[in-house]
Structures are given as C-alpha cells and as structure tokens.
Amino acid sequence: MGGTGGGGGAGGGDISFIIMMAVVFAIFYFLMIRPQQQKQKEVKKMREGLNHGDMVVTAGGIHGKVTGLTDTLVTLEIAEKVRIKVNREYIGTVTQKAAKE
Numbered sequence: 001m002g003g004t005g006g007g008g009g010a011g012g013g014d015i016s017f018i019i020m021m022a023v024v025f026a027i028f029y030f031l032m033i034r035p036q037q038q039k040q041k042e043v044k045k046m047r048e049g050l051n052h053g054d055m056v057v058t059a060g061g062i063h064g065k066v067t068g069l070t071d072t073l074v075t076l077e078i079a080e081k082v083r084i085k086v087n088r089e090y091i092g093t094v095t096q097k098a099a100k101e
Helices: 007-049
Strands: 055-060 063-069 073-079 080-089 091-096
Touching: 007 091, 055 073, 063 080
Parallel strands: none
Antiparallel strands: 055 063, 055 091, 063 073, 073 080
C-alpha cells in the first residue's frame, strides 16, 4: 500500500533542481562574471585613451612617461634618454594624465 505513493514526487524534484541550478548560475553571473566584464571594458577604455605625456605603470611594475603610441605599442621613457617599447596590453594603470595645453 505505501510503495505506490513515492514515485510521483521524483518528477517535481527534477524541476526544482533545474530551477535551483538556474538561480545559482544567475547569482554567479551577477556576482562574478558581469563585474569582470565591466572591469575589462574600463581597462580597455583606459588603454585606448593613452596620450603623449601620461605617466603609467606597466604590469611588470615599470614606471614611465608615454612618448610614443601606435595601435599595439607604447613607447615609454623610463629614465632620461632611456626608452622602451611595450605592448598596450601590459599597461596596468595611468598614474598621472598629461597636462592639457
């Protein structure tokens, strides 16, 4: 008598599991993925907005002044008459924007 009542509840459990997984994914998306995408957009905008005279720090920790720009490379003056070229992707932060003339 008691054995036939247990089979009907399993289908409802599957649906609730799917709903629960969707909720967990939505929470994960809004707490982890979306903020990371926004941060990447900000960094890309910062790198595209580089100008001559900006003071920057590379991902490797090198401080320098932007003296040249191409689509993919940034020329930095890291000491008097010492210049290096780095990929734009390795510019970590802009510490000081160039003064407007």
